[in-house]
Amino acid sequence: MEKIEIGQVVNVVGLKGELKVYHYTDYKERFEELSVILLENKEYQIDGVRYMKDLVILKLEGINDRNEAEKQKGKSVYIRKEDIRVLPEDTYHIFDLIGLKVIDENDRAIGTLSDVIQNSAQDLYEVETENKKKFLIPAVEEFILEINIDEKFMRIKLIEGLMDLDQ
Template sequence: MEKILIGKIVNAVGLKGEVKVYCYTDRKERFEELERIWVEEEPREIQNVRYHGNVAILKLRGIEDRNASEAQKNKGVYIEETDLAELPEGTYYIRDLIGMKILDEKGQPLGTLNNVLQNSAQDLYEIRLEEGRKILLPVVREFVLDVDPEQKTIRVRLPEGLLEL
């Protein structure tokens, strides 16, 4: 069973054992759909979910007081692979894209998708070129032509001059 990291416990909340979870997913409301999560290697039933800004506040079975919730600080929050939500056609989980071969618009190999950065106006593909250096490519229709999960390839059109930088 593969577990997927979806967040991190960043603090204790109150006196009754609640924990504050910083979510790595784009839908923090996802916790309402789950019956349990894993805190590192420990399965925990979700008893209650509420939100404060962009974090989820969870009450988990077995964490009953402030001391117990403080002991969870900085631990990863995981779900099982079977709990992943089904995505609409044409969208992919980042974990499934990492490692795909990057091809130019003619089908010639350029490199490998090393990472997807999500801290800007649009996502950026971090591509490790075959020669070893890295480039960043905005994930927009103009540059990303085709994603083929079965062939594990992404066909792209690079902006003019990008390889010369």
């Protein structure tokens, strides 16, 4: 079974076994659509979902007290790959983007997409060159000319000062 990491248990809440989860999704209400999650490799039914600021509070079947909940701290939260949401056109899951070959408008190899940094303005794509240098490019259509998940590449428009390919 393939699984996708969507968060991490960062703490517990109360005495009844609720878990405080830092989520990696851009839509925390996504947890309300799920019936099952995995903590590491163990599957749990979701008995309840609520929120505390930006964190998700999960009540899972079989975790009924604080002591059992404490054992889950630090564990990664996953969903089964078949439970991922279908995204609108020109929208991508981060796990599909990481590792894409990055090329410029002249098909010159630039590097590999190594990370996606999410912030309030727009996402930033971190590109790592072959000589291990990194630079960021805004995830806007002015700079991102094409993303091809099937052929595993991203075509970008390099701008003056963004990076120096000769170094």
